[in-house]
Amino acid sequence: MSRLRVGLLSNPTAAQGTAHRVGRQVGHLLRLAGISVVDLSGPSAPVARARAEEVRDSLTALVVVGGDGTVSLGAEIVAETPVRLGIVPAGSGNDFARALGLTVNDPESSTRALLHALSRPVVTIDAIEITADGDHAPPHRSLALGNVNLGFDALVNARANSARTGHSIRYTTAVLRELPAFAPLPFWIEVDGGERLDVDATILTLCSSGVFGRGMKMVPDARIDDGQLELATVSGIGRAQLLRLFPKVFAGTHTSLDAVDIRPVREVRVGLRHGRSLRAYADGEPRAMLPLTARVLPGAVRLLADPSTVRGLDPVAEGAQ
Known part of the structure; x- marks a missing residue:
């Protein structure tokens, strides 16, 4: 035995x-x-x-x-x-x-x-640690492996979780129902300890895997073991343009658009201006209310998987196993 x-x-x-x-x-x-x-x-x-x-x-x-x-x-x-x-x-x-x-x-x-x-050799992958700033801190550390959704994507996630429709169409239905009343959200962001910046964004997502919403490739080239995250921001577009954006995101062909900004980060503090409130979602589940801090934990999880068959690994790291 x-x-x-x-x-x-x-x-x-x-x-x-x-x-x-x-x-x-x-x-x-x-x-x-x-x-x-x-x-x-x-x-x-x-x-x-x-x-x-x-x-x-x-x-x-x-x-x-x-x-x-x-x-x-x-x-x-x-x-x-x-x-x-x-x-x-x-x-x-x-x-x-x-x-x-x-x-x-x-x-x-x-x-x-x-x-x-x-x-097979051990595969180590990154995790995202999420902590609430202020009085909303969760009773235990909250981790995610895929993504932290902070904008329109978080609102859609919340609506999709409460829907009674079949799971195959739940996310698409939530997008269509959330869209008519949506306006860009007034975020403030501090990236890697830098100065606070005001950003009015439609979508704000912190990505490790870069895939959410039943196959949307928000960051097609994201790696889950490179010791960093990708901050994806979509801003400066209206509702009609946002609706046209989603098919491109499923195909992963949206990254060259002027409205899309993707940059590597290790830690992000983010909140909303003007007294707005919003709950972040991560890997499909409700997490802390904003403001919050999210940071990468490099190699925090040992994955039981064959490194030669897993997508999303850094090619150099995989070859070194």
């Missing part, structure tokens, strides 16, 4: 219960392969977190089954520890998994990939 011990954490509600069923299949297949599996799933994220943290030091890897929010939860549990994070995408969006090129909703293929990765 293998000495490898893997924790399995499934989101019981992701994709209307699909993740729970996929998690059971993955657990069964891992056990058949001789892996010791401990099921850490719970009725809520806090319960699952507590179970995982209690046994974390005994685990070789933590395998999460669900969508982007479940992946973020797993990252928070294993960040800056030797425990590797395995991902079985089975949520409604799966944007981080898409950015990596992982197979979606295929438990057999996902399990084979995890078993293969156990014998």
